[in-house]
Amino acid sequence: xxxxxxxxxxxxxxxxxxxxxxxxxxxxxxxxxxxxxxxxxxxxxxxxxxxxxxxxxxxxxxxxxxxxxxxxxxxxxxxxxxxxxxxxxxxxxxxxxxxxxxxxxxxxxxxxxxxxxxxxxxxxxxxxxxxxxxxxxxxxxxxxxxxxxxxxxxxxxxxxxxxxxxxxxxxxxxxxxxxxxxxxxxxxxxxxxxxxxxxxxxxxxxxxxxxxxxxxxxxxxxxxxxxxxxxxxxxxxxxxxxxxxxxxxxxxxxxx
Numbered sequence: 001x002x003x004x005x006x007x008x009x010x011x012x013x014x015x016x017x018x019x020x021x022x023x024x025x026x027x028x029x030x031x032x033x034x035x036x037x038x039x040x041x042x043x044x045x046x047x048x049x050x051x052x053x054x055x056x057x058x059x060x061x062x063x064x065x066x067x068x069x070x071x072x073x074x075x076x077x078x079x080x081x082x083x084x085x086x087x088x089x090x091x092x093x094x095x096x097x098x099x100x101x102x103x104x105x106x107x108x109x110x111x112x113x114x115x116x117x118x119x120x121x122x123x124x125x126x127x128x129x130x131x132x133x134x135x136x137x138x139x140x141x142x143x144x145x146x147x148x149x150x151x152x153x154x155x156x157x158x159x160x161x162x163x164x165x166x167x168x169x170x171x172x173x174x175x176x177x178x179x180x181x182x183x184x185x186x187x188x189x190x191x192x193x194x195x196x197x198x199x200x201x202x203x204x205x206x207x208x209x210x211x212x213x214x215x216x217x218x219x220x221x222x223x224x225x226x227x228x229x230x231x232x233x234x235x236x237x238x239x240x241x242x243x244x245x246x247x248x249x250x251x252x253x254x255x256x
Contacts, residue, residue, distance in 0.1 A: 066090025088115050099123045151201045158209035161216065168216055184210060 047224070069087040085108050091099055091100040102123050105115035120128045128134030130141035160166060170187065183189050188198070 039180075042101070085115055092120075093123070095123070151204070153201050155202050155205050158205055158212055161209055161212040168213060171217065 026125075043161065067089045068085055070085055089107040090103055090105075092103045094100045101120055103121075104119040105119050107115040117132065118129070120132055120134070122128070122134060125138065126134040126137055128139045128141075131139055161168070177185050181189070182241055186209065188196075
């Protein structure tokens with residue numbers, strides 16, 4: 001006669017799922033722990049606990065393995081439009097030697113469309129938000145809201161403006177340049193900025209250069225005003241001296 005054996009330890013490990021083989025569909029309601037590498041060949045790895053997703057590569061290097069989320073109705077695999085899918089992370093542009101882009105997709109509220117791409121990390125490490133072709137370490141197509149931004153300078157600060165020998169243009173030369181070119185010297189034109197954008201660090205240094213030049217112009221004007229004030233004071237003193245002499249002459253004439 002067989003007896004049914006009850007193992008209390010089994011209850012403790014009921015939420016624990018160990019993924020060791022390839023499954024077509026796996027439904028998990030508790031935590032998932034992976035205790036060794038799972039390869040498509042079915043061989044066990046080195047026991048470091050990696051979770052590996054395999055794509056078949058049949059789509060010519062396009063969108064392949066991904067992780068998908070559905071938070072309300074549950075993902076309906078029979079729905080080709082994927083309208084119940086909320087978000088997805090996957091690889092794209094798969095190339096040789098494992099090269100690939102990492103793509104993040106989300107779906108807006110009350111939107112019947114499938115999740116759309118919001119962020120992408122290219123194979124070279126460039127991160128794009130709102131764009132699929134980031135051309136820098138961080139490329140954002142849209143607004144950025146930050147409490148503070150610190151920029152490392154790759155151009156010298158314009159303290160050279162205050163050094164002896166700096167070629168400070170006269171105000172007349174600046175005026176002539178503006179009439180000819182339509183913008184300040186050493187500042188790109190509006191067309192150049194619209195076509196090429198601006199580098200924040202470099203542009204701030206150019207603007208600081210102009211502020212320091214304006215400071216020198218103000219100091220020059222102040223020096224010239226001081227000279228004129230002294231000249232005016234000298235003329236006033238001469239005028240008072242002349243008035244005193246005229247009064248003496250009038251007084252002498254009246255006594256005759």
